Amino acid sequence: MELAELLEIAEKEQASRKPIRVHCCTAAGCASSNSEQVKKSLDEALKATDLHNTVEVCSVGCMKFCGRGPLVEIESKGLLYEQVTPEQAPAIVAAMNGGSQDDSDGLIPLDPQHPFFTLQQPIVLENSGKINPERIEEYIAVGGYQNLYKVLHDMTPEEVVDEITQSGLRGRGGGGYPTGLKWATVAKMPGDQKYVICNADEGDPGAFMDRSVLESDPHRIIEGMAIAGYAVGANHGYIYVRAEYPLAIKHLQKAITQAKKYGLMGSQIFDSPFDFKIDIRVGAGAFVCGEETALIASVEGGRGMPRPRPPYPAQSGLWGCPTLINNVETFANISAIIREGADWYASIGTEKSKGTKVFALTGKVRNTGLIEVPMGISLRQIVEEMGGGTPLGEVKAVQTGGPSGGCVPANLFDTPVEYDSLIKLGTMMGSGGMIVMDTETSMVDVAQFYMEFCRGESCGKCIPCRAGTMQMYQMLTKILNGQATMADLEKLEQLCGMVKATSLCGLGQTAPNPVMSTLRYFRDEYLTLLQDSPNGKVAVKS
Amino acid sequence: MSSASAQKAVSEKTQAKKKEHPSGDKRFKVLDITMKRAQNRPDALIEVLHKAQEAFGYLEEDVLIYVARGLKLPLSRVYGVATFYHLFSLKPSGAHTCVVCLGTACYVKGAGVLLDKLAEEAHVQQGETTADGKMSLVTARCIGACGLAPAAVFDGKVMGKQTPESIMDNVKEWLE
Numbered sequence: 001m002e003l004a005e006l007l008e009i010a011e012k013e014q015a016s017r018k019p020i021r022v023h024c025c026t027a028a029g030c031a032s033s034n035s036e037q038v039k040k041s042l043d044e045a046l047k048a049t050d051l052h053n054t055v056e057v058c059s060v061g062c063m064k065f066c067g068r069g070p071l072v073e074i075e076s077k078g079l080l081y082e083q084v085t086p087e088q089a090p091a092i093v094a095a096m097n098g099g100s101q102d103d104s105d106g107l108i109p110l111d112p113q114h115p116f117f118t119l120q121q122p123i124v125l126e127n128s129g130k131i132n133p134e135r136i137e138e139y140i141a142v143g144g145y146q147n148l149y150k151v152l153h154d155m156t157p158e159e160v161v162d163e164i165t166q167s168g169l170r171g172r173g174g175g176g177y178p179t180g181l182k183w184a185t186v187a188k189m190p191g192d193q194k195y196v197i198c199n200a201d202e203g204d205p206g207a208f209m210d211r212s213v214l215e216s217d218p219h220r221i222i223e224g225m226a227i228a229g230y231a232v233g234a235n236h237g238y239i240y241v242r243a244e245y246p247l248a249i250k251h252l253q254k255a256i257t258q259a260k261k262y263g264l265m266g267s268q269i270f271d272s273p274f275d276f277k278i279d280i281r282v283g284a285g286a287f288v289c290g291e292e293t294a295l296i297a298s299v300e301g302g303r304g305m306p307r308p309r310p311p312y313p314a315q316s317g318l319w320g321c322p323t324l325i326n327n328v329e330t331f332a333n334i335s336a337i338i339r340e341g342a343d344w345y346a347s348i349g350t351e352k353s354k355g356t357k358v359f360a361l362t363g364k365v366r367n368t369g370l371i372e373v374p375m376g377i378s379l380r381q382i383v384e385e386m387g388g389g390t391p392l393g394e395v396k397a398v399q400t401g402g403p404s405g406g407c408v409p410a411n412l413f414d415t416p417v418e419y420d421s422l423i424k425l426g427t428m429m430g431s432g433g434m435i436v437m438d439t440e441t442s443m444v445d446v447a448q449f450y451m452e453f454c455r456g457e458s459c460g461k462c463i464p465c466r467a468g469t470m471q472m473y474q475m476l477t478k479i480l481n482g483q484a485t486m487a488d489l490e491k492l493e494q495l496c497g498m499v500k501a502t503s504l505c506g507l508g509q510t511a512p513n514p515v516m517s518t519l520r521y522f523r524d525e526y527l528t529l530l531q532d533s534p535n536g537k538v539a540v541k542s
Numbered sequence: 543m544s545s546a547s548a549q550k551a552v553s554e555k556t557q558a559k560k561k562e563h564p565s566g567d568k569r570f571k572v573l574d575i576t577m578k579r580a581q582n583r584p585d586a587l588i589e590v591l592h593k594a595q596e597a598f599g600y601l602e603e604d605v606l607i608y609v610a611r612g613l614k615l616p617l618s619r620v621y622g623v624a625t626f627y628h629l630f631s632l633k634p635s636g637a638h639t640c641v642v643c644l645g646t647a648c649y650v651k652g653a654g655v656l657l658d659k660l661a662e663e664a665h666v667q668q669g670e671t672t673a674d675g676k677m678s679l680v681t682a683r684c685i686g687a688c689g690l691a692p693a694a695v696f697d698g699k700v701m702g703k704q705t706p707e708s709i710m711d712n713v714k715e716w717l718e
Contacts, residue, residue: 029689032700066689205645205684243592243629244685284588284627287683301585302619303626362647362688369689399646433688435646449649453683459626 001263001270003149006140009262013141018056020096023073023129027062027215028247029208034086035070041089042072049093061216063129065116066208067368073112073129082110115385116367121348123356124332125372128216133251136258139219145264147338151227152272160231161187164334166342168354173199173290173327174401174430175506176353176419182324185314186232189322194234196225197318197325199295200241200248203287204402205453207433209358210328212370214241214248217332218255222265222278224331227338229276232324237278240295243285252280287403287457291505292317292325294459305459306505327431329358349375353418363399363435364390373417380413383436390438397437397521401430403450403457404510406517407443426517428510443522444529448476450514458507465508468499472515479529486532493519563608569597570608577612584613587623591630600631628683636671636678638716641695642709645684648692656692657681659706664717677716 024039042057063071068082074096081092084107091105122128131138139145151160165180186194198221202210214221225237241249256278259265267275281299288294289304296318298304317323333355337345346354353375359382362368366388373382379398389395397407406427408415415421419429437446455469475492478484496512503509519526527533563570576593580586590613594605601624610620624630640660644653660679661667671678687693690702696712704712 028700029687029702032687032690032693032702069689202686203683205649206647206688207684208686208688211686244682282589282592284592285629285683286627298588299585301583301587301623303622305626360688362691363650368647368691402646433646435650437650441650446646446650449646457683 003146003153003270006145006149009137010141010143013137018054020051020055020074020076022055022057022092022096023060023063023075024057025061025063025069025071025129026059027212028245029062029066030069030071031247033069033083035084037086038070038072038084038089041086042092045089045093048090049097051093051096055096058132059134060130061128061133062125062212062370064120064125064370065110065367066370067362068110071110075130078112080110080112082108114367116369116371116388119377119381119386120372121356121374122372123336123348124213124220124329124358125216125370126336127220128212128370131217133216133218134254136219136255136262136264139217143339144219144335145223147335148223148226148230148264149270151230151338152270152274157187157231157233160227160338163342164231164337167337167345168342168349169330169333169337169345170353170419171327172329172333172357172431174404174428176429179326179330182314182326183228183231185312186234186322186324189315191322193236193319193321194232195318195321195323196229196232196234196237197295197299197323198225198237198239198328198331199290199292199325200239200245200328201283201290201295202242202245202328202431203290203457204404204431204433206360206362206399206435207402207431208360209370209432211245211248213328213332213358214245215251218248218251219259220335221252221328221331222255222259224334225278226265226269226276227334228324228326228331230274232322234324235275235277237276238281238299238318239278240281240283240289240299242283249280249282256280286459287453288459288505288507291507294505295325296323303459305461306507308504329432350416350418352420357417357429357432359432359434361387361434361436364392364395364438364441365436366391375418376416378414378416379408382417382434383413387436390436393438393440395436396439396441397443399427399435399437399446399514400433401428401510401513402433403453404428404506404513405430406513407437407446407521409521426520427513443518443525444476444480447515447518448473448480451476451511454507454511458511462502462504462508464499464502465504465511468495468503468508469511471495472499472512476515479526482529482531484530486530489526489530565604572597573605573608573612577609582613584615587613587615587620588627591620591624595630600634602632634671634675636675638677638697638713639680639695640677640697640709640713640716641680641682641685642668643685643687643691643693643695644681645686645688645691647688648684651691653692655706656694656704656709659710660713663710664713672717677713 046052070084072084073080161183169179170176286304289298291306294304294306313323358372397409399407451473455473458465460466500512610617666672666679668681693702694704
């Protein structure tokens with residue numbers, strides 16, 4: 001395929017569009033609230049009027065405000081409705097006709113100028129909720145695959161790696177390792193066979209960013225992976241996606257088939273010597289497979305158990321070949337960086353954390369859904385302005401980083417959200433789950449919840465994690481049952497340090513984090529549960 | 543020439559017959575196709591087990607042996623993988639499945655209460671099947687429907703914002 005052909009597809013797609021597009025969210029969140037039926041009713045309601053010549057209803061990906069789904073948007077008119085039912089379809093059509101705006105039709109308008117939307121800065125999600133993820137033509141119409149063309153024809157692999165390095169992009173899976181450095185390491189490795197793996201095993205409970213990206217804009221990931229493949233010299237990619245995300249798998253499969261059909265995947269892409277193909281690997285429900293060496297073991301068809309590093313996957317990964325593993329969101333940033341340039345990307349965010357980050361804002365907060373915000377925004381802005389605070393009572397803490405992270409208490413909400421500041425607070429950026437907790441939530445209970453999770457998900461290979469998580473869980477249960485003493489709490493703290501220091505992989509090394517961070521900020525809650533509850537005997541740390 | 547090709551066809555036929563599972567169960571055909579498409583490569587094991595579970599409902603010993611033979615893997619390896627991953631079940635499940643999500647968002651919004659209600663009224667604990675085999679109650683680490691917490695999945699259909707009452711309404715029919 002030539003660039004001209006790509007542009008032609010884009011033009012044709014633009015021309016075939018009707019002037020007014022009604023977006024109906026059909027991503028998993030809204031789909032479970034019956035949005036498919038809403039779309040059908042909208043189609044029928046349109047047919048009954050003379051608007052069907054100028055208006056079309058499109059299934060689009062996630063519109064972010066998941067807690068209020070199904071969402072319907074008429075973009076050119078600035079109308080957005082929440083919790084739409086199939087019965088309201090005629091009323092929406094009437095509203096398009098300039099009909100009544102009273103409340104009798106039960107439509108709930110949502111203000112597109114709500115801080116939930118205005119504070120966002122979409123890069124990863126720029127097409128989410130705007131295009132139909134099941135049609136490659138719509139992705140091409142918004143400039144898709146042009147960056148791949150640009151890379152293949154105008155840039156050398158070294159230039160691509162440099163561009164990513166200069167952008168300051170860091171891994172979005174949680175660790176925050178500089179992406180450019182990782183690419184450079186794989187690129188430098190000798191050998192003809194290298195692999196690119198997209199880690200879509202989003203196991204953190206309370207996180208669904210990757211799911212939304214895969215469901216809403218799958219071609220973006222394919223393009224990002226292909227660019228990465230060119231930069232590091234790999235011709236084969238794998239996407240390792242959780243089995244719990246059937247819609248994401250379906251959209252990815254469809255996207256790969258379409259890309260192959262257009263010659264955007266396969267051999268000699270864009271008449272260049274570059275070949276690239278992508279296979280999907282479906283996980284089977286193991287949290288530890290999010291760890292890169294465990295993920296590789298699982299792609300190879302074995303038990304997903306991690307192995308010691310080094311050698312890092314960049315040196316010896318899939319089937320012993322140099323392998324680049326990046327998270328979904330990392331790959332989703334690539335085409336935008338190539339399009340707009342590294343300097344543009346580096347101008348967003350803070351000194352050490354560049355760009356934007358997608359968070360799944362959930363828990364006891366009024367507005368739940370996906371947010372993409374520039375790095376450096378404060379937690380207060382996220383929770384209070386965008387999230388609208390908690391419906392009942394007071395916000396007590398925000399949990400970030402899932403089972404590997406910790407809780408940030410409300411009095412530290414002015415902290416900017418970036419990799420290093422969160423680590424200083426004893427938590428981490430993680431993959432992007434952000435769970436708001438109110439004063440009703442017991443922090444000891446939360447710590448026990450995460451420990452139960454880690455205990456169940458430990459692969460059992462190394463003893464500190466296998467036995468340690470079990471012991472910590474039992475100690476926490478003892479505390480919650482009111483049977484523990486001060487000595488138990490001390491033992492728990494010692495064990496936390498030991499498991500953190502001696503576990504083989506990230507799962508074990510971070511498993512004590514939820515306990516340590518709740519002990520750091522909410523020690524009182526632990527102390528009041530002790531038998532020799534000693535308020536006064538022990539100095540209470542804040 | 544023609545007799546040679548005919549002979550070849552016959553031998554292929556007998557081979558195919560030999561390969562077929564002795565029980566004559568057609569579901570093994572599905573496995574054959576999946577394994578063949580993956581060129582019987584051992585790294586297709588997880589994919590084949592997914593297919594097997596889809597076809598048989600769970601992974602009985604016979605199926606594991608068949609897969610091991612097909613992919614030329616030791617049975618221990620197949621058993622090891624089947625028991626490692628949570629989504630594979632070695633026990634038959636009920637006619638219907640109710641999955642309660644226990645992700646953090648669902649948890650802080652009261653997923654535990656949903657489980658208590660099911661235990662109390664449907665007499666089923668998590669990870670178990672009702673005595674009459676009508677419904678299995680499974681828990682999930684996180685199904686990614688956090689915006690609609692607490693969420694549950696009824697035979698593959700995700701439903702958000704569940705209450706103890708709504709969850710009982712959804713499973714009532716199955717239990718009758």
